[in-house]
Amino acid sequence: MTSPAPVVLVFLDPAFPDGRLADASRPQLMATDQGATRGDGVFESMLAVGGAVRKLQAHLDRLVGSAQALDLVIPAQDAWRAAIATGVAEHRSQHPATSPAEDELVVKLVVTRGPEGAESPTCWVQVSPVGALGRRQRETGIDVILLDRGYDSDVAERAPWLLLGAKTLSYATNMAALRYAHKQGADDVIFTSSDGRVLEGPTSTVLLAHLETSDDGAGATRTVRRLITPQLDSGILPGTSQGALFAAAKAAGWELGYGPLEPQDLLDADAVWLISSIRLLAPVNHIDGREVGTPAVQKQLTAELNALFAGIQ
Amino acid sequence: MTSPAPVVLVFLDPAFPDGRLADASRPQLMATDQGATRGDGVFESMLAVGGAVRKLQAHLDRLVGSAQALDLVIPAQDAWRAAIATGVAEHRSQHPATSPAEDELVVKLVVTRGPEGAESPTCWVQVSPVGALGRRQRETGIDVILLDRGYDSDVAERAPWLLLGAKTLSYATNMAALRYAHKQGADDVIFTSSDGRVLEGPTSTVLLAHLETSDDGAGATRTVRRLITPQLDSGILPGTSQGALFAAAKAAGWELGYGPLEPQDLLDADAVWLISSIRLLAPVNHIDGREVGTPAVQKQLTAELNALFAGIQ
Numbered sequence: 195m196t197s198p199a200p201v202v203l204v205f206l207d208p209a210f211p212d213g214r215l216a217d218a219s220r221p222q223l224m225a226t227d228q229g230a231t232r233g234d235g236v237f238e239s240m241l242a243v244g245g246a247v248r249k250l251q252a253h254l255d256r257l258v259g260s261a262q263a264l265d266l267v268i269p270a271q272d273a274w275r276a277a278i279a280t281g282v283a284e285h286r287s288q289h290p291a292t293s294p295a296e297d298e299l300v301v302k303l304v305v306t307r308g309p310e311g312a313e314s315p316t317c318w319v320q321v322s323p324v325g326a327l328g329r330r331q332r333e334t335g336i337d338v339i340l341l342d343r344g345y346d347s348d349v350a351e352r353a354p355w356l357l358l359g360a361k362t363l364s365y366a367t368n369m370a371a372l373r374y375a376h377k378q379g380a381d382d383v384i385f386t387s388s389d390g391r392v393l394e395g396p397t398s399t400v401l402l403a404h405l406e407t408s409d410d411g412a413g414a415t416r417t418v419r420r421l422i423t424p425q426l427d428s429g430i431l432p433g434t435s436q437g438a439l440f441a442a443a444k445a446a447g448w449e450l451g452y453g454p455l456e457p458q459d460l461l462d463a464d465a466v467w468l469i470s471s472i473r474l475l476a477p478v479n480h481i482d483g484r485e486v487g488t489p490a491v492q493k494q495l496t497a498e499l500n501a502l503f504a505g506i507q
Numbered sequence: 508m509t510s511p512a513p514v515v516l517v518f519l520d521p522a523f524p525d526g527r528l529a530d531a532s533r534p535q536l537m538a539t540d541q542g543a544t545r546g547d548g549v550f551e552s553m554l555a556v557g558g559a560v561r562k563l564q565a566h567l568d569r570l571v572g573s574a575q576a577l578d579l580v581i582p583a584q585d586a587w588r589a590a591i592a593t594g595v596a597e598h599r600s601q602h603p604a605t606s607p608a609e610d611e612l613v614v615k616l617v618v619t620r621g622p623e624g625a626e627s628p629t630c631w632v633q634v635s636p637v638g639a640l641g642r643r644q645r646e647t648g649i650d651v652i653l654l655d656r657g658y659d660s661d662v663a664e665r666a667p668w669l670l671l672g673a674k675t676l677s678y679a680t681n682m683a684a685l686r687y688a689h690k691q692g693a694d695d696v697i698f699t700s701s702d703g704r705v706l707e708g709p710t711s712t713v714l715l716a717h718l719e720t721s722d723d724g725a726g727a728t729r730t731v732r733r734l735i736t737p738q739l740d741s742g743i744l745p746g747t748s749q750g751a752l753f754a755a756a757k758a759a760g761w762e763l764g765y766g767p768l769e770p771q772d773l774l775d776a777d778a779v780w781l782i783s784s785i786r787l788l789a790p791v792n793h794i795d796g797r798e799v800g801t802p803a804v805q806k807q808l809t810a811e812l813n814a815l816f817a818g819i820q
Contacts, residue, residue: 199624203538216538223536223543225516225529225631230536231617232678233546264679265686304544307682311512318538344662344669346701353655355684364677365545366577369620371668373578388659388701 199322200289204281206269206317213277213319215284227316229306233364235315236260241324241471242282242299248506249471250275252434256361257303263360266315268305274319278303281321289323298324300472306363328473332500335477335492336381336468340457341371343385343393347454350429358429368396382468384460384481392424392455398470399433400424402455402463403495419443419495422463424453435469435503442502457481465492467499475499512635513602517594519582519630526590526632528597540629542619546677548628549573554637554784555595555612561819562784563588565747569674570616576673579628581618587632591616594634602636611637613785619676641786648790648805649694649781653770654684656698656706660767663742671742681709695781697773697794705737705768711783712746713737715768715776716808732756732808735764735776748782748816755815770794778805780812788812 203222204213216222228234237260238253247253254271261268278301291297302320309316350358357364371383384400385393392400406418421443423436440450453459460466465487466478477496478486486492516535517526529535541547551566551573560566567584574581591614604610615633622629663671670677684696697713698706705713719731734756736749753763766772773779778800779791790809791799799805 201539218538221534221536222538223534223540225531225535225617225633226514227536227543228682229546230540230543230619231550231615231676232682233542233676234679234682237544264683302544304538306543320538341668342662342666344659344666345657349655349657349701353657355654355687356657356680357683362677362679363544363546364675364679366547366675366677367669369541369545369547370577370670374668388662 200285202281202285202288202321204277204284204319206273206277206319211273211276213273213280215280223316224309226309227306228308228310229304229316229363232307233362233366234264235304235306235363236264236266236361237305237363238303238361239471240301240303241474242301242321244294244297245282245286246507247278247282247301249434249438250278252437253303253471256432256434257305260360260362261305263354263357264362266305266307268315269317274303277319281319285321300324304363324472331381331476332474335479337379337480338382338384338395338468338478339375339378339380339482340386341374341383342388345387345429346389347387347391347393347428351427359431361431365396371396382476384468386457387428390456391428392453392457392460393428394424394430394433395468395470398468398473398476399430399436400455400460401436401439401467401469402460403465405464405491405495418449419447420449420451422451422453422455424455426452428453433469435471435474438506439469439499439503442506443499446502461486463487465495467496474503513598515594515598515601515634517590517597517632519586519590519632524586524589526586526593528593529631536629537622539622540619541621541623542617542629542676545620546675546679547577548617548619548676549577549579549674550618550676551616551674552784553614553616554787555614555634557607557610558595558599559820560591560595560614562747562751563591565750566616566784569745569747570618573673573675574618576667576670577675579618579620581628582630587616590632594632598634613637617676637785644694644789645787648792650692650793651695651697651708651781651791652688652691652693652795653699654687654696655701658700658742659702660700660704660706660741664740672744674744678709684709695789697781699770700741703769704741705766705770705773706741707737707743707746708781708783711781711786711789712743712749713768713773714749714752714780714782715773716778718777718804718808731762732760733762733764735766735768737766737768739765741766746782748784748787751819752782752812752816755819756812759815774799776800778808780809787816
């Protein structure tokens with residue numbers, strides 16, 4: 195057994211305006227907590243770099259949206275901000291980074307419906323180091339397989355009880371899909387809908403890019419960079435990283451596009467990534483064993499997007 | 508806040524062959540437990556009557572099957588049996604039933620993937636009283652609405668990573684569907700597939716019955732009782748109560764049938780029930796506001812099936 199990564203826990207608690215630090219080496223949850231017994235709750239995972247949480251507002255806003263979808267009344271954003279600050283400061287104090295490049299922390303926000311009979315949810319902030327695997331995959335890229343998620347791309351609108359736009363704690367199928375991929379020798383998954391659309395990864399958003407060179411009509415060539423993601427109304431989670439990167443790319447002159455996308459669109463792209471808050475941009479090298487894009491273009495575009503993404507607060 | 512129901516907890520622990528009793532009023536789970544953070548685990552809910560757990564072997568077998576679907580290696584059935592016996596005895600000792608009719612307990616088995624980095628799952632038995640609502644609904648019956656579960660009826664076979672035959676802790680959508688029903692003034696839900704088949708309730712199996720009277724050709728009438736449930740390969744959980752009741756009904760001369768079923772089949776039935784291990788047979792009075800079956804026949808068949816079900820160990 196590997197020794198567990200150092201974790202700092204801060205519970206949101208009205209009696210502690212800055213959050214209540216709790217011993218992560220001791221049990222802190224009731225066994226009847228509906229998070230544990232029913233996956234009944236919501237969460238966010240964020241990256242803190244040099245002590246600053248990236249895209250904090252976007253994550254807090256999505257947490258609020260997820261909680262509303264589950265009829266959970268959660269503490270105000272100020273309480274979350276205070277608890278996050280407490281947790282990040284405590285972790286950096288207890289476990290200082292060995293170098294500025296290593297100064298990355300995962301900040302997870304968790305809300306459960308609380309123990310059976312509770313009037314208010316259980317809410318906490320968990321701060322831990324970024325895993326080595328995710329950091330490595332940013333560099334090496336990943337191989338993915340396509341897996342059917344079973345839903346068609348219209349279901350989110352007609353069946354809100356399926357909570358498709360909410361980031362719930364009920365991630366058993368997402369984890370099962372990842373285990374299934376690992377058994378096939380792949381690193382990750384891109385889900386497709388039962389009607390053949392590209393959806394999302396189990397813990398990430400799909401991006402693809404096209405580099406288009408055209409004649410401007412006056413004899414000069416013009417290069418268009420186009421960044422595309424599946425349309426949101428297909429029942430996927432709105433990606434905070436995708437959203438932020440799209441805004442930055444647009445400001446840098448990229449053109450933006452939104453699906454519907456089919457698997458062939460991934461294979462026809464010049465580059466494909468899975469993007470998420472902790473692993474950031476993971477270039478996709480193979481999909482179902484088939485090479486994706488062109489390595490030189492993938493490398494160039496990844497570098498450009500990483501530079502844009504690094505500027506996001 | 509209602510005072511919480513008295514709960515007894517017994518953790519499975521190799522150092523305690525009969526299970527380790529734990530204080531249910533204190534936190535017992537790590538905040539990093541993947542049951543709480545990802546709904547990553549499996550469970551069973553069983554009924555103990557007079558201290559004896561009903562259909563114990565069927566529940567233990569289903570727990571094993573669910574765990575296998577999630578690649579969880581769980582303790583042997585003997586360890587579960589010992590912990591269950593400890594938990595039930597402790598609850599009956601601490602909180603004796605006020606009458607034999609009240610001597611019903613919910614025995615829940617929970618397995619989570621354990622805290623991040625753990626080599627073995629977290630496993631416990633939770634014993635608590637049966638809620639008044641479920642007991643009442645056995646008598647009064649329930650009103651249900653039909654809700655689309657988004658999956659088609661073939662998905663379970665082609666997409667095992669969706670874990671459709673496993674009873675996972677990821678119940679957020681099941682709970683959301685129940686809340687959606689309650690907001691419509693209904694008590695419960697029957698899920699349908701995207702291709703229009705009847706599936707199951709969020710926490711129950713669907714049964715319907717037909718009473719058919721025919722002439723035997725010799726001038727006498729013959730009454731056939733037929734009990735029908737959706738076919739298992741439509742991606743529903745195999746119901747331990749349905750299985751046991753079918754066996755008992757067959758022995759008592761009922762004919763048995765298996766779907767495919769469509770919503771109209773429910774409306775055309777003489778009686779419809781949701782059956783589950785704790786609430787037992789809950790007669791369905793209305794579906795989407797339309798009356799189901801004929802009250803006199805429903806009452807008669809419910810009494811017959813309850814009598815059969817009471818004989819199941």
